[in-house]
Amino acid sequence: MANLNIDSAKERTFDAIVIGSGISGGWAAKELTDKGLKVLMLERGRDVKHIKDYPTTNMYPWEFKHRGVLPMAVQEANPIVNRCYAFGESAAHFFVKDNEHPYVQTKPFDWIRGYQVGGKSLLWARQTQRWSEFDFEGPARDGFAVDWPIRYQDIAPWYSHVEKFAGISGNKDGIAELPDGEFLPAFPLNAVEEYFRKHVKVNYQNRHVISARCAHLSKPNQIHLDQGRAQCQERTICERGCPFGGYFSSNASTIPWALKSGNLTIRPFSVVESIIYDEKKGKASGVRIVDTNTKKTEEFYSRIIFVNAAALNTNLILLNSKSHRFPNGLGNDSGVLGKFVAFHNYSAHIGAEVEGFEEWATDGRNPAGGGYIPRFRNVYKQETDFLRGYACGFSAYRGFKHSYDGFGEDFKAGLASKEYGPWRVGSHMMGETIPKETNFVKLDDSKKDAWGVPLLDISVDYDDNDEKMKKDYIEQLTEMFTSAGFKNIQPSTNHQAPGLDIHEMGGVRMGKDPKTSMLNKWNQLHACTNVFVTDGASMTSTSCQNPSLTYMALTARAVDHAVSESKKGNV
Numbered sequence: 001m002a003n004l005n006i007d008s009a010k011e012r013t014f015d016a017i018v019i020g021s022g023i024s025g026g027w028a029a030k031e032l033t034d035k036g037l038k039v040l041m042l043e044r045g046r047d048v049k050h051i052k053d054y055p056t057t058n059m060y061p062w063e064f065k066h067r068g069v070l071p072m073a074v075q076e077a078n079p080i081v082n083r084c085y086a087f088g089e090s091a092a093h094f095f096v097k098d099n100e101h102p103y104v105q106t107k108p109f110d111w112i113r114g115y116q117v118g119g120k121s122l123l124w125a126r127q128t129q130r131w132s133e134f135d136f137e138g139p140a141r142d143g144f145a146v147d148w149p150i151r152y153q154d155i156a157p158w159y160s161h162v163e164k165f166a167g168i169s170g171n172k173d174g175i176a177e178l179p180d181g182e183f184l185p186a187f188p189l190n191a192v193e194e195y196f197r198k199h200v201k202v203n204y205q206n207r208h209v210i211s212a213r214c215a216h217l218s219k220p221n222q223i224h225l226d227q228g229r230a231q232c233q234e235r236t237i238c239e240r241g242c243p244f245g246g247y248f249s250s251n252a253s254t255i256p257w258a259l260k261s262g263n264l265t266i267r268p269f270s271v272v273e274s275i276i277y278d279e280k281k282g283k284a285s286g287v288r289i290v291d292t293n294t295k296k297t298e299e300f301y302s303r304i305i306f307v308n309a310a311a312l313n314t315n316l317i318l319l320n321s322k323s324h325r326f327p328n329g330l331g332n333d334s335g336v337l338g339k340f341v342a343f344h345n346y347s348a349h350i351g352a353e354v355e356g357f358e359e360w361a362t363d364g365r366n367p368a369g370g371g372y373i374p375r376f377r378n379v380y381k382q383e384t385d386f387l388r389g390y391a392c393g394f395s396a397y398r399g400f401k402h403s404y405d406g407f408g409e410d411f412k413a414g415l416a417s418k419e420y421g422p423w424r425v426g427s428h429m430m431g432e433t434i435p436k437e438t439n440f441v442k443l444d445d446s447k448k449d450a451w452g453v454p455l456l457d458i459s460v461d462y463d464d465n466d467e468k469m470k471k472d473y474i475e476q477l478t479e480m481f482t483s484a485g486f487k488n489i490q491p492s493t494n495h496q497a498p499g500l501d502i503h504e505m506g507g508v509r510m511g512k513d514p515k516t517s518m519l520n521k522w523n524q525l526h527a528c529t530n531v532f533v534t535d536g537a538s539m540t541s542t543s544c545q546n547p548s549l550t551y552m553a554l555t556a557r558a559v560d561h562a563v564s565e566s567k568k569g570n571v
């Protein structure tokens with residue numbers, strides 16, 4: 001019997017455990033297995049195999065029962081996730097449904113999640129910009145949050161490392177506030193986007209319109225072919241999963257790569273309930289899970305643990321990892337665990353009509369989505385009454401002039417019209433929000449989920465800074481559109497709850513001082529150094545650039561450190 005137990009513990013022991021299989025977890029698994037470690041990846045959701053498990057990817061619009069729109073009953077049953085633009089008939093199976101995974105909203109928060117192998121990497125819009133020196137210096141300069149323990153030069157080589165493997169399309173634009181990367185060819189701007197690019201270049205100092213940078217294989221390199229991926233076919237139905245591996249997802253890229261090494265075991269249907277802390281050894285010894293099929297608790301052990309459950313779930317797991325040494329959550333000597341949560345503010349838009357350019361139509365579909373205007377406010381000096389800044393999406397488009405008038409033949413002819421309508425332009429704001437102690441998550445005192453894990457209680461809100469920034473975005477873009485000659489300019493703001501930008505960050509922030517932060521400069525818990533957090537939870541501040549590329553780079557960097565420290569016996 002004793003032997004059997006020893007065998008069982010052995011079978012459950014790995015060199016490293018990765019919690020979560022999304023964008024950051026996929027990178028942790030790839031880097032750890034590349035370095036020869038035997039890795040267990042724990043994923044709460046089901047398995048999703050590349051190509052095989054993309055049921056809608058080859059469907060034509062008319063093959064969907066409801067032409068792509070979800071029935072009202074489904075929409076009404078899922079008011080939170082239904083607010084996400086990508087929650088439609090073709091991709092609903094990759095989203096968490098509201099009632100299956102409840103949480104507490106002390107303040108309204110639209111928590112959009114994907115619980116499956118691949119996480120949200122199947123659903124993301126693939127916008128990938130590096131953060132700049134201004135972002136890592138920001139808190140120290142402006143006095144919000146705490147100082148980052150790293151600077152741009154610490155992460156720059158790791159951006160290069162992940163960009164080369166993931167495949168990022170873009171131009172070298174030479175803009176200090178948006179550093180260039182290792183790019184595949186950019187997707188070109190269309191005629192009106194190109195007109196606006198030139199207009200802004202000539203008329204505005206320090207403002208730029210560039211081709212959006214995105215994780216698509218515009219022209220694959222050998223390393224991408226070696227992953228089994230192929231050139232993007234520009235179908236722009238990516239949220240269904242791409243059988244070509246045209247965009248970066250964990251399922252198409254990092255996970256199959258790690259599996260090929262023979263060093264990765266994936267265990268789906270495994271909700272990580274907590275990390276086990278060994279009081280004698282003074283470090284974490286493993287992870288406790290609840291099997292979602294059997295509802296049984298099981299334990300797995302390892303020397304190194306990477307927590308990559310996506311920002312808020314990572315907070316939940318650490319808060320729920322209580323021990324005699326850490327009664328308030330693993331590594332939480334400072335008391336800041338769960339606090340200083342921040343997000344992005346996407347709640348303002350602007351549209352307009354464009355006269356002319358009739359000789360042009362759009363040049364096919366652009367998977368990058370068009371143009372991008374990097375942050376131009378408060379970059380070199382504080383020039384407004386709000387802190388930090390915003391980037392802007394920008395795109396121009398032109399559709400057919402369909403008419404819905406008439407009956408019979410006339411009606412059909414109107415619908416089938418091949419006559420083009422006018423060009424339109426649109427932009428949306430992507431604002432940085434300031435991490436504050438009053439924006440926090442905690443465990444609910446009594447409510448638990450189906451697996452006995454406490455529900456997460458979210459208290460996160462906008463503030464005055466966000467309102468001022470939103471006003472400035474509308475003013476600046478209105479002015480830029482007016483000077484470009486665009487007509488019928490229509491700004492709009494909404495009061496969407498935080499969260500819908502799907503860029504929640506913080507709660508387990510990095511910092512120099514263990515008294516005010518959870519993680520050191522290697523994403524290692526100050527107080528439990530064999531546990532690494534490298535997803536959005538670790539962000540000290542939020543930049544206004546998209547975040548996932550930075551999670552990838554920080555993950556690869558942290559793995560390198562973890563493995564070399566482990567070899568020295570320090571982890």
Ligand SMILES: Cc1cc2nc3c(=O)[nH]c(=O)nc-3n(C[C@H](O)[C@H](O)[C@H](O)COP(=O)(O)OP(=O)(O)OC[C@H]3O[C@@H](n4cnc5c(N)ncnc54)[C@H](O)[C@@H]3O)c2cc1C
Pocket residue numbers: 019020021022023024025026042043044045084086112114115116117118119120121123124125126127128270271272273308309310311313314317502503535536546547548549551
């Ligand atoms: C529609 C949409 C558009 C987006 N567009 C962009 C974009 O253009 N650019 C950008 O940078 N980002 C974008 N994002 C955000 C991006 O998807 C996330 O930032 C990224 O996926 C986060 O990576 P992650 O590894 O932290 O989490 P995820 O990719 O969400 O993976 C986390 C994984 O952990 C698992 N997990 C959670 N809890 C547990 C537990 N207790 N036990 C075991 N497993 C657990 C989950 O099931 C999931 O598989 C978008 C997201 C969506 C949905």
Ligand code: SF4
Pocket residue numbers: 216231232233234235236237238241242243244245246247367
């Ligand atoms: S646009 Fe490219 S990545 Fe997206 S589904 Fe089509 S081929 Fe795949």
